[in-house]
Amino acid sequence: MDYELPTEFDIIIVGTGIVESIVSAAASRIGKTVLHIDSQDYYGGFWASFNLEQIDKLCERNQNANVDISADVQLNEGERLIQIGNNNFDLKNTSQKWSIPEKLELKDVSENVEGDNCDVTETEADNGTGTEEVWTQEKLMRESRKFNIDIAPKIQFARGDFVELLISSNIARYSEYRSVSRVLTWLNGELEVVPCSRSDVFSNPKVSVIEKRMLMKLLGACMDSEENEFKDYKIKTFHTYLNDKRLTDNVIHYVLYAIAMSTVDTPCSEGVENIKRFLNSLGRFGKTPFLYSMYGSGELSQAFCRLSAVFGGVYALNQNLGGFVFDAENKFKGLVCGKQQVIKASHLVMGIEKSPEEFVKSVEVSYISRGIFITNGSVKGSEKEHLTLLFYPLKGGRELCNVIELGTLTGTCPKGIYIVHMFTKQINTPKEDLEECVSKLFQSEKEDSDVKDARPQVLWSFYYSAPDTNTANLRKDVPENAFLCPGPDCDLDIDYSIKKAKEIFNSMYPDVEFLPRAPDPEEIIIGDGSDEQIPKK
């Protein structure tokens, strides 16, 4: 028999996305009783990572699995039961495609002695001769569990709010990260390495001596951001500023599209801020300012959930949720779990996709065009495996496409395989928005056997539009003691989500410290009979 859940908590959190998980950790940390519940059977919601089998079937998944409308509970006078979940924030324009055969053709199989030894023979041959591996759907599916494919990939700044929070709260010890090993951009029809550090700048053969000086001087000016330097650019773009500095096109390109992660339309002040953030994060954990979480971005929310659990948070996934109970004053009273159990709490926090329709009817949604590609090689081959971040300017620099390429060392795919994530603000459809970048980086679909194409081949692709609810007002139409958590945004990092989580936490518990440092294992002594003390910072 399963355990029945306890019947009363300080706070109920529905959904296991990043924002929900951070709120959960923060509330448990200060001693609040937390029920963290999800109708899905996995952690992460819109922030999850999936194996190949799961992501291949993602489109068939019902977003509101396990939402039960047949609950039968006794309500008090004035109370009403509201159904959980809405369909306003589903993934849209999904399109998935395999570009490799399901199985090896018959003649290929017969070359191997026995069907079962197929795998061994192939890999051995591969190691020995270095011939290109032949991938089939069947073969990739056999390695399905080695995949951790993000539906909302994220890269963190080494000195960004996320990393600082992880360290200050002592959550950092739960998970592992990898430094992004190179930053690329698309310049003059080629992929070029962006010089990140002083030594990069000076050792880069594509940057002339004069350009080196220009670049260093410019970055210095941005870092100091003297008032005089930028006083004429309050309403001008960063691009204008760079042009006025009479820099070479190459330097402008590196600074604008890569270091400042900007477009030709980005305001000057924002460009300068971005440069500062980039430079501040340099030299902390690796050669670039960026970090990626091992085993996928889905791990991020799990780390916060773990802290919540360690401090007493109750975790229940894959639950049948029967509805929310609100009283006559439109105050949240409880959650119906299963058909009959009502679990009471004074606060409700939920992922936006779990919200009843009536709270989100006026929420405006914008979309992010996303593409995921499984490939058989790196976009820019090299001796050692790289974790690559590429800023690709689209539409003549009016938009920027973020590209993240992950190899097997990140724990997200098997050996010999790469996962490439692309995302940009949606303008048309994901396919149309990303086409320019896709056509440059990968072999074209129509194979031209005469010309040897060195670029990687796409084995599987998945395009979709992901909702972005971060600019919407999520307090409107929502009762006082209930809070909505937005899904992923189009930023590279999750710093904005941390800000949102903190806001929600502070609305519920003003003047309480947000995620104070958790004690180290060595600092804990258990049961020596004296009174309990709260660990001091």
Place this chain on the structure above:
Amino acid sequence: MKNYNFAKYDGFILWRCRVSKVLVLRKISIDSVENLIRKKSVQSPTRKVPKHGEQNRDGTETERSYASLVLRFVKGQFHEYQESTIGAAFLTQTVCLDDTTVKFEIWDTAGQERYHSLAPMYYRGAQAAIVVYDITNQDTFGRAKTWVKELQRQASPTIVIALAGNKQDLANKRMVEFEEAQTYADENGLLFMETSAKTAMNVNDIFLAIAKKLPKNEQVTGPGGSGQGRRLTEGDAGSKATGNCCK
């Protein structure tokens, strides 16, 4: 060198166990014992697990027996009535093995398994696991078997699994025969010992046996090593001056 740090598995685990417990161990470094200095005098935060009737009795029982085994190992202490679970992410302990020492991180499931909601993160990089059952309770042995199956399915294929029949000091109330457990362990390639957190019997031995069975890994996988990622710590925060673009 074979890289055994790379545990990979599916996402979602649905446990059906209440009493038996799993400890996951990570061999994190080979280090001299002197480096392991423990600070004192900060106490565990109170865990507030809401009471829920009869079932909780089971849960608390186990957590106690699990926690006591770890505590006996780490601190050499045994407490009859201790906090149900340790209010920490994990504990660390060092085992001396010939001329080297193996430092373990011992991870707790933090209660997430109670409603079948253990996060996949729990298995990442796990090199060994101890499945604990209570020799005075046949049900716990059954659930221990379920844990073993889950570990074999979800964790790294090279994981070392040890089965610990705890509460050996209560052998007169025994419900699980030694031979039965030994046979099961042999069939599944598990290390097996009966332990007592109360009398300290076999507690060090089981950890030592695990340390011996772990694949020798000469190359210490520190931050940025080939197979493992890095843990982010303030200590890594190198000075901003070196390698920086500006100034």
